[in-house]
Amino acid sequence: MARFVRAFGLHQPDRTPCGTPVPVSEAHALGELAREGELRQVELVHRLRLEKSTTSRIVAQLVRRGWAERAAAPGDGRGVLLRLTAEGHQAAERLAEARRTRFDAALDRIPAGEREAVMRALAVLTKAVDD
């Protein structure tokens, strides 16, 4: 496990393991938003497992980069609804591309017959770890 963390480069939180100079948490936020389309900020807190203060800053950073925009949440005057801008979607796509490249390279080193089993195992492990 420890080996995996180091090999994957997870100990450097301000750089994506896939080589992109974007903080890991920001990349994750971008990914969630890209998949969901819209997201309440509080939902992002839960998915990213961060404090709301940290999440607030990350969102501010995304907005500053021009990747996301805040809107009022429908039916709740307190909430913030997040949405990716056009540039945000492009950035997410670039990130996904880098991720694909990185993973393809890794998968190449896994015997073809085992690939699917490994991917499924990772999903199982994630679910098991997730309390």
Next chain:
Amino acid sequence: MARFVRAFGLHQPDRTPCGTPVPVSEAHALGELAREGELRQVELVHRLRLEKSTTSRIVAQLVRRGWAERAAAPGDGRGVLLRLTAEGHQAAERLAEARRTRFDAALDRIPAGEREAVMRALAVLTKAVDD
């Protein structure tokens, strides 16, 4: 993958995912030293995938805690040979215990028939990711 990182708590580098209030990198260093007995500091640099400056600081921290001690490397006046103290071994054991607890809990949530396959898959993936 991203889900796994968040679920496992890897985004918080100053706390072990297993609940111990010890920085992740320090825990990894402790683990390597416990397994190897002795280790050159430069070897730790490679295994931890850190800069030598960062490694130096981590070692200093271990020494400060009374968990490790530096010695001259045999046959090389520049090098530093690292060794765990008695307290260091105890600390490593406590860490291993916490890890075991955490993993057992996770493994309990994996169908018995799949456990071995999942563990093997993780090893395969680590090797594949490791350039």
Next chain:
DNA sequence: CGACATGGTTCGACCGTACAACCACCTGAT
């Protein structure tokens, strides 16, 4: 003997995260 490489340390800067305090808004009970 001199040039370059290697192992370590120290210094400075950056940045991600948590915690606390605070505000705005919502909700439910009286």
Next chain:
DNA sequence: ATCAGGTGGTTGTACGGTCGAACCATGTCG
């Protein structure tokens, strides 16, 4: 209708892990 307590967000502050560069000592090779 009102007030208490809960929830969503922001800002200030502190902490700490990591890197890069400068520097030193030691080893190595021509």
